[in-house]
Amino acid sequence: MIPVKVPTGAHRQRTGGDMTGIGSTSAARSAVVVGAGICGLTSAAALAGRGWRVTILERAKDLAGIQTAGALHLWTNAMLALRRLGLAEAVEAVGLPIEQTEYRDHRGRVLATWPVGRIAREHGVTDLALGRKDLHDALARAALDRPGVRLHLGVECTGATQDDTGVLVTLDDGRTLAADLLVAADGIRSGLRAALVAPTQPRYSGYGQWQAVLDRDHAAGLLPVGVERIMFGRGRRAVVHHVRGGRLLWEGILYGPPGRAALRERKSLLLRELAAFAGPVLAAIEATAEGDIDAQDVYDLPPLNRWSTGRITLLGDAAHAMTTNLSQGACQGIEDADVLSECLARVPDIPEALAEYQRRRLARITPLARRSRRVAGIGGLSGPLSTGVRDFVMARALSTVALRDHRNFVAAMP
Ligand SMILES: Cc1cc2nc3c(=O)[nH]c(=O)nc-3n(C[C@H](O)[C@H](O)[C@H](O)COP(=O)(O)OP(=O)(O)OC[C@H]3O[C@@H](n4cnc5c(N)ncnc54)[C@H](O)[C@@H]3O)c2cc1C
Structure with missing residues (x-):
């Protein structure tokens, strides 16, 4: 389980290693996105599109190995x-109507x-x-083309702490990374979710x-x-x-x-x-x-009633993995990215913006995830x-x- 604590103290002074302090000096706000799946990449591109500097952490060693099979x-x-x-043009270029x-x-x-x-x-x-794979490649290209986006492969996020000045993210190699915001897009078995809310099992x-x-x-x-x-x-x-x-x-x-x-x-x-x-x-x-x-x-996932704490929030399957019956899982993660970046642009205080994001997304997703589960039952007759x-x-x-x-x-x- 990943510890997510809310201690006091200035995280700005507590960074170490190669990635030190991505958010500490520039005027642009900084985010760490954990997970380079469809939803993590979309959220990185969305934040960068609003002027954020974004570091994506992905434990897979090779982007090409993340999404290989199937279609959506x-x-x-x-x-x-x-x-x-x-991002629509980039995606349309690899899709079929x-x-x-x-x-x-x-x-x-x-x-x-x-x-x-x-x-x-x-x-x-x-x-x-x-x-x-086509969608994932297109989103990766589009995200990494945006100024301020960096991707670190083969790196696992092992924890995070936060205070009212920022978030300190820890990595499996012992390094730490400071930022203004942490977005956990680490999938249905999210370790960050387990630490943020009551441990919810798929x-x-x-x-x-x-x-x-x-x-x-x-x-x-x-x-x-x-x-x-x-x-x-x-x-x-x-x-x-x-x-x-x-x-x-x-x-x-x-x-x-x-x-x-x-x-x-x-x-x-x-x-x-x-x-x-x-x-x-x-x-x-x-x-x-x-x-x-x-x-x-x-x-x-059973519907959650909390996605955010302070400067840390969930996105994509980490927040709302649903059955495949309505084909809306990735669609909803893409909506998450849109709403998250919009809330952060409009509401200057990050915890308040995340609370607004959570409120809007829960209202949309909770009934949808329940419907998806009901349809799964009907399909199983x-x-x-x-x-x-x-x-x-x-x-x-x-x-x-x-x-x-x-x-x-x-x-x-x-
Ligand atoms: C068979 C099937 C069909 C589907 N069809 C559709 C469809 O038609 N339409 C639709 O909208 N949705 C569909 N979905 C749902 C969709 O695939 C998912 O909702 C979506 O891919 C989730 O993306 P994600 O980025 O949230 O999570 P993931 O794809 O799980 O990505 C999470 C990433 O985080 C990384 N990670 C995890 N923990 C860490 C860590 N601690 N540190 C660093 N990296 C970490 C993982 O390696 C992974 O790359 C389908 C799902 C299935 C199973």
Whole structure:
């Protein structure tokens, strides 16, 4: 566990090692961001865009190793935040527009279709499908291009103390680093969160998720470009959509006790478990090499009621890891970065700005994370009767209430 204490004393005088006192002399305010994932990089770019000097600490030795597998959907709300942060162009350059999201049952019957491309255009942006690595590379380039941003790889943050003059961050090699602000974007198993709030353990979501991005040659003709297809079966789901370069993401979701994601025989398991699914998912799995399939048990966090203490705050999955059912985890981390930088620009006192950030983000995220967990439960129904009723209800609700809620949600300024 990482100690986060609030002692008295001037942290400005207590820095040591190569990174001494990034915030101590210049007029620009300084921040340390722990974690160079999608959300850490976005927050670093956001703060630098507002004139902060930012040091990113990442324990991985190589940025390229952080995000390798799979792809994700950035919805209108995330694209709006990226546009406000001046990052939309960089991300659009590596993304592929999604025009419609189709919900189907496992036999292929359409339950509802959402015109996500049109909704995004109403707000002047585009929903995007992105290879994870492509998105991560683009954000890393954009963040590191901004003046005042430095990245330290192979460095683990082991603790932090603070007083009313600043934060002192400690590293695993014994060095310390002084700054005005500490942003913990260190993921679902955040050590800083464990020290900041009551130690909150991730909870198993009830399912594992297998995924791969299929190359252009094998993906050709499997699915119309611009379509995201989400299919609901009995205790199983599948998602499929293209990403840039003619490639195709497929995901298979299997409900059950944790542990199956660790099995080596991934392809045969999925082909067996998803055998009843119509459409491109089985063909896509068939065409994927066993070694290219990534798998993980999916966890979320119970909603927190506190993200910030003094000059230290949480961001991204460290604050609100959610189940994957609404595809909003990274989108919400991107919104965090936008709101955090805006609060810090408007409210001069850092602890007050962080309290404002926490207030706004909790109001947005708490109901969303709960909904994501509820949808996970609905997706896990497995009896013929319960799934029949579910599909009947979904066919009506998705086109009406859920679509209206989605429109309101993406349009709401966080
Ligand atoms: C299968 C799947 C599909 C998903 N699909 C979508 C989607 O379509 N749309 C969407 O919006 N979201 C999606 N998500 C969620 C999204 O992937 C996450 O919300 C997002 O990647 C979290 O990013 P992060 O930067 O907060 O955390 P992470 O990616 O976990 O990054 C944390 C970083 O911190 C580093 N770190 C940790 N501790 C320390 C330390 N002490 N010192 C230094 N470095 C440290 C780690 O090495 C890591 O690089 C999906 C998730 C899954 C699992």
